[in-house]
Amino acid sequence: MPSIKRIFLFMQANFMIYFTIVIYNFHLQNPTALNEHDLFSSNLVMNSSATDNTDDPNHITSVANKEDLTVKKYQEYIPSIVENYLMENLDNLGYNTNTSNPSGCKIWQDQTATTPAIHSLLASYSADLKNYTGIIKKFKQIPDLLKIIQKTNSHDICHTARPHPHGIKALFPSNQLSLSDSGYVEPLTTPMRHHDFCTHGRRLMTLEYLVHDFEAMCRKLKPTSKRILIDMGASLSFHGENTKSPQPIVELLNLYKKFGFKFDHIYGFEVTFTDPKEVYENLLPEEYLPNYHWINVGKRMPNILFSHSSTRMRSNKTWLLLYTLLFTLYSAML
Numbered sequence: 001m002p003s004i005k006r007i008f009l010f011m012q013a014n015f016m017i018y019f020t021i022v023i024y025n026f027h028l029q030n031p032t033a034l035n036e037h038d039l040f041s042s043n044l045v046m047n048s049s050a051t052d053n054t055d056d057p058n059h060i061t062s063v064a065n066k067e068d069l070t071v072k073k074y075q076e077y078i079p080s081i082v083e084n085y086l087m088e089n090l091d092n093l094g095y096n097t098n099t100s101n102p103s104g105c106k107i108w109q110d111q112t113a114t115t116p117a118i119h120s121l122l123a124s125y126s127a128d129l130k131n132y133t134g135i136i137k138k139f140k141q142i143p144d145l146l147k148i149i150q151k152t153n154s155h156d157i158c159h160t161a162r163p164h165p166h167g168i169k170a171l172f173p174s175n176q177l178s179l180s181d182s183g184y185v186e187p188l189t190t191p192m193r194h195h196d197f198c199t200h201g202r203r204l205m206t207l208e209y210l211v212h213d214f215e216a217m218c219r220k221l222k223p224t225s226k227r228i229l230i231d232m233g234a235s236l237s238f239h240g241e242n243t244k245s246p247q248p249i250v251e252l253l254n255l256y257k258k259f260g261f262k263f264d265h266i267y268g269f270e271v272t273f274t275d276p277k278e279v280y281e282n283l284l285p286e287e288y289l290p291n292y293h294w295i296n297v298g299k300r301m302p303n304i305l306f307s308h309s310s311t312r313m314r315s316n317k318t319w320l321l322l323y324t325l326l327f328t329l330y331s332a333m334l
Contacts, residue, residue: 077178077179077180077181078178078179079178079187080175080176080177080178080187081118081121081175082118082121082125082176082187082189083176083178083187083188083189085114085115085118086107086188086189089114093106093113093114095190103191104190104192104198105190105191105195105197105198107122107189107190108122108126108195108198109198109199121174121176122176122189124173124174124176125172125176125187128171128172128173128174128176129172129186129208129209129211131171132168132171133208135163135164135171136163136255139163139258139259140258141257141258142160142161142259142260143260144260144261144262145157145158145161145218145221145260145261146221146223146225146227146260146261146262149218149221149222149223150223153223155218155219155221157218158215158219159215160260161214161218161259162214162215167215168183168184168211168213168215169184172184172211182213183214183215183216183217184213184216185210185211185212185213186209186210186211193206193209194207194208194209195209205248207248207251207252207255212255212259214256214260214261217261218260218261226264226265227262227263227264228263228265228267229252229253229256229263229265229266229267230267230269231249231266231267231268231269232269233269233270233271234249234268234269234270234294235270235274236249236250236268236279236283236284237274237283247283249268250284250285250288253266263291264291265291265293266291266292266293267293267295268292268293268294268295269295270294270295270296271296273296274294274296276294276296279294280294
């Protein structure tokens, strides 16, 4: 059965973008052979005498007690305090309605929008997220984790994906990360993207609000796993031609590669026609071409009701059959 990490959702004008990361376990007759150099990285320190230097998070102090630092098994998703508050107060915040257009930024900017305690937690989490982002940027690329798991039949290598010697949770003293079956994730809050967007419009497309527990995801890998990314709403030209900013999907791929996750398959679903030659020759980095599948078929649907909890959206525009395509692919892999 595939293990879906999560779906990243954010609003972009009149459409939605989904990134779904799937780890799928296939039966392989001959797992890929490895060279010995795959087991080492010059920027990792994996012995107990290493210096605890949080300025270089790749210098892991110790692999001792690693079981105590990883996510324990549990039965259900555990939201953080702030996420739970928002879900329980959708009506009060004006989010549980089809008619109004509530501000997603108000909870970050107005102290009276929530409660003093929640506003304080949001401020603390914001500081944690800024620190986390800086550390993630400094992290030096590690080898392909799956290859090492295949060779050693062990998950000991997974601790090298920690952004902090004591695990990802140590970077969030506000304790506001939510907990999924694939590790810690950012709390689900408005405006469904980075809250810096509320004051800096140029931060509209940044993915720096997403939190990735690479160590926990690594520990779910098996020697027969296949790593698959499904990008729904896969336009590769968000920023236009006059910017040097990386496309969001490319930025995400590069981040996962840095932390030892190289996708075996990347499926891009996009309803707006784009010449495949433009996609493969100009928009997509060459290193991802062998694994990329561009699916550019859409269908007009009448009136669609998307429903999650009590939040609803209605649209009569042209939509890609997002859920149909996702579950068709999902079912085909079973």
